[in-house]
Amino acid sequence: MAEVNPDSLFEHAREVIPGGVSSPVRAYGSVGGTPVFVSSARGPYITGVDGREYVDLVCSWGPALLGHAHPEVVAAVQAAASRGLSFGAPTAAEVELADAVRARVPAAEQVRFVSTGTEATMTAIRLARGATGRDAIVKFAGCYHGHSDALLAAAGSGVATQGLPGSAGVTQAAAADTIVVDYNDLNALEGVFAEAGDRIAAVITEAAPSNMGVVPPAPGFNAALRELTQRHGALLILDEVLTGFRVGPGGWLGLEGGYTPDLVTFGKVIGGGMPLAALGGRADLMQLLAPVGPVYQAGTLSGNPLATAAGLATLRLADAGVYDTVDRRSVELQRAVSEALSAASVPHTVNSAGSLFSVFFRAEPVRNYDEAKAQDQSAFARFFHSMLDQGVALPPSAFEAWFLSAAHDDAAMGRILQALPGAARAAAH
Numbered sequence: 038m039a040e041v042n043p044d045s046l047f048e049h050a051r052e053v054i055p056g057g058v059s060s061p062v063r064a065y066g067s068v069g070g071t072p073v074f075v076s077s078a079r080g081p082y083i084t085g086v087d088g089r090e091y092v093d094l095v096c097s098w099g100p101a102l103l104g105h106a107h108p109e110v111v112a113a114v115q116a117a118a119s120r121g122l123s124f125g126a127p128t129a130a131e132v133e134l135a136d137a138v139r140a141r142v143p144a145a146e147q148v149r150f151v152s153t154g155t156e157a158t159m160t161a162i163r164l165a166r167g168a169t170g171r172d173a174i175v176k177f178a179g180c181y182h183g184h185s186d187a188l189l190a191a192a193g194s195g196v197a198t199q200g201l202p203g204s205a206g207v208t209q210a211a212a213a214d215t216i217v218v219d220y221n222d223l224n225a226l227e228g229v230f231a232e233a234g235d236r237i238a239a240v241i242t243e244a245a246p247s248n249m250g251v252v253p254p255a256p257g258f259n260a261a262l263r264e265l266t267q268r269h270g271a272l273l274i275l276d277e278v279l280t281g282f283r284v285g286p287g288g289w290l291g292l293e294g295g296y297t298p299d300l301v302t303f304g305k306v307i308g309g310g311m312p313l314a315a316l317g318g319r320a321d322l323m324q325l326l327a328p329v330g331p332v333y334q335a336g337t338l339s340g341n342p343l344a345t346a347a348g349l350a351t352l353r354l355a356d357a358g359v360y361d362t363v364d365r366r367s368v369e370l371q372r373a374v375s376e377a378l379s380a381a382s383v384p385h386t387v388n389s390a391g392s393l394f395s396v397f398f399r400a401e402p403v404r405n406y407d408e409a410k411a412q413d414q415s416a417f418a419r420f421f422h423s424m425l426d427q428g429v430a431l432p433p434s435a436f437e438a439w440f441l442s443a444a445h446d447d448a449a450m451g452r453i454l455q456a457l458p459g460a461a462r463a464a465a466h
């Protein structure tokens with residue numbers, strides 16, 4: 038394939054697509070420069086339109102647990118494609134995928150498939166309101182649950198990077214029904230319930246927040262959310278879009294255990310890189326969804342056969358060996374990053390939740406969004422660009438988890454480790 042100059046492509050892209058991208062954080066807004074326009078990806082590597090190859094630590098923002106273009110996943114998608122791209126009718130494969138989800142996450146007694154994590158959380162909120170007859174929802178500052186109106190208050194990720202309070206275009210009424218509480222602050226949440234408990238339909242939380250960087254729940258925090266919501270007749274929605282099937286077969290719930298949410302949302306790994314996400318939960322609640330119940334939800338491409346095939350193949354291949362490898366690589370990388378930054382006297386904190394981790398450029402602990410924001414973003418930008426120059430693509434924001442895959446072998450890890458000292462020195466200046 039002919040090589041293309043990324044700078045001119047970016048210039049053209051910005052003429053025809055706002056910011057030149059289909060999702061904001063891809064534009065490198067907080068680190069500057071020209072994004073890698075990807076022409077192909079395989080295993081732990083992505084290749085840009087200029088022919089440069091990078092070790093990829095974005096992994097499509099989570100889905101590529103097995104690495105890019107795993108031959109068996111690609112074959113499953115190709116086989117499905119040869120049978121038809123979309124039917125708008127139920128399929129046996131959807132039923133099989135629902136069974137696979139239930140086997141791994143017992144809290145998901147029934148499962149409804151959608152195309153994006155945004156739809157999954159949006160539907161969960163509607164279902165919670167329909168089930169309780171209450172309007173208000175509680176979310177935590179820095180948790181990102183997609184870009185639906187109600188959930189765009191004080192979100193992390195792209196919104197955090199841009200420093201937007203929420204978004205223009207979200208009505209006051211939509212924002213008024215969303216109560217935002219500091220993460221890991223149980224006292225504040227108890228105060229909110231004491232004041233408005235009978236108005237609250239649900240608390241939604243990332244199972245282990247990873248969109249303000251990784252900020253794990255304090256021990257017992259999620260279980261306390263469960264107890265508090267139950268006491269006040271509100272639902273608990275555990276958002277496992279990012280953690281589900283990534284930190285372990287049973288997601289964060291499988292690692293932590295000890296409590297059962299009412300509803301769970303999935304995305305990313307469940308679709309193996311194709312547009313697929315899901316909402317699962319207590320059967321009596323799920324039965325409130327159309328066509329059985331009064332809460333409407335639908336989608337032309339929901340349960341798309343190609344996406345379902347990719348998801349099924351991915352879950353089938355994600356065995357104990359895959360999770361062991363990703364866990365081991367994660368520990369190895371966390372240690373190496375920390376050593377390199379320490380050697381260059383760069384203040385930093387590494388937070389992890391299972392194999393998910395991120396590096397904050399500040400010395401003090403990070404337990405919530407305010408603490409995440411109080412890091413040196415310019416140090417991250419220098420670190421990021423040095424890594425990129427050396428052929429390692431990190432997530433282009435200081436507020437993102439770093440993603441590994443089971444395809445990150447010794448060669449790929451070697452390239453990352455080799456790049457770290459130089460990047461740490463760049464961050465120091």
Ligand code: PLP
Nearest residue numbers: 153154155181182183278279304
């Ligand atoms: N929930 C969480 C925890 C996420 O990390 C994301 C996306 O990053 C979403 C929901 C939204 O998913 P999607 O981008 O597929 O709409």
